[in-house]
Amino acid sequence: MNxxxxxxxxxxxxxxxxxEQISGLSPDEVDNIIDDLREHIDTxxxxxxxxxxxxxxxxxxxxxxxxxxxxxxxxxxxGVVPKVSRTAIIGxxxxxxxxxxxxxxxIPGISYSTVDGFTTNMVPSVFWWQWLFLVxxxxxxxxxxxxxxxxxxxxxxxxxxxxxxxxxxxxxxxILVFDGLLIAFMFGRLALTESLALLSYLLVIIVDLIIVAxxxxxxx
Numbered sequence: 001m002n003x004x005x006x007x008x009x010x011x012x013x014x015x016x017x018x019x020e021q022i023s024g025l026s027p028d029e030v031d032n033i034i035d036d037l038r039e040h041i042d043t044x045x046x047x048x049x050x051x052x053x054x055x056x057x058x059x060x061x062x063x064x065x066x067x068x069x070x071x072x073x074x075x076x077x078x079g080v081v082p083k084v085s086r087t088a089i090i091g092x093x094x095x096x097x098x099x100x101x102x103x104x105x106x107i108p109g110i111s112y113s114t115v116d117g118f119t120t121n122m123v124p125s126v127f128w129w130q131w132l133f134l135v136x137x138x139x140x141x142x143x144x145x146x147x148x149x150x151x152x153x154x155x156x157x158x159x160x161x162x163x164x165x166x167x168x169x170x171x172x173x174x175i176l177v178f179d180g181l182l183i184a185f186m187f188g189r190l191a192l193t194e195s196l197a198l199l200s201y202l203l204v205i206i207v208d209l210i211i212v213a214x215x216x217x218x219x220x
Contacts, residue, residue, distance in 0.1 A: 007057050011041055017067035022158075029082075029158035031220065033070065036154055040064075070157070084162040085153050091145030091169030098138035098173075139173035146170030150219065163219055171215060178211075179204050 015034055022030055041060055048056040146169025153160045186200045 003054065006054055007052055010054065010057050010061070011038070014041075014061050014064070014067065018070050021067050021071040025158045026082075028220070032154060033157060035220075037064070082159055082161045085149040085160045085166060087145050087152055088149035088162040088165040088169060091142050091149060092165055094138050094142040094145065095169060095172055098134075098142060101134050101138060139176075142169050143173055164216075167212070167215060167219065171212060175208055175211060179208065182207070 015037060018037060019030060019034055022033060025033075041064070044060040044063070045052045045056055048059070146166050149162065149166040149169065153163055153166060182204055183200065187197070
């Protein structure tokens with residue numbers, strides 16, 4: 001058995017012991033905890049040098065919590081039901097409120113003038129800066145809440161759920177901005193025919209799906 005194989009075997013031995021202690025949790029919760037521990041171990045090993053050694057592995061594992069500490073309490077096994085992250089829910093509320101706010105800001109309103117007839121106002125019935133504040137703040141707050149809820153769910157050891165909702169909060173507006181920039185680039189720099197324009201929209205959708213799939217794979 002070479003050194004790298006021995007190192008990997010020792011790390012897996014620790015992770016398997018933790019997995020045994022938390023076997024009563026759901027498979028997704030178990031995988032989340034194991035993935036977080038593995039990521040922490042790998043990061044700690046990098047701090048000791050680019051090439052891990054058995055001595056460094058033992059030093060890192062000695063600093064980790066013992067596998068027995070991950071076992072849920074008896075009360076937790078029988079009485080605690082995982083809850084959806086409140087932070088993710090709040091982010092979803094901001095998301096739902098932000099979508100119509102942005103639409104109302106972008107779509108012109110109609111007002112009547114006795115001199116000029118019908119004219120358009122970008123922000124109807126409300127001071128423009130109030131709408132601008134909402135349009136710029138709500139997406140930022142939604143994205144931050146999504147990222148925070150990720151951290152809370154990962155650190156809750158199975159007590160919090162709601163990763164799909166957190167992913168929606170974290171990615172919706174960044175993807176929306178990315179799509180806008182991509183479409184602006186394609187239509188601004190490229191001479192697109194009608195058929196090519198339809199293909200460009202299809203390309204944007206495919207890119208979005210790839211981004212979401214990669215992000216979901218990373219957080220599972």
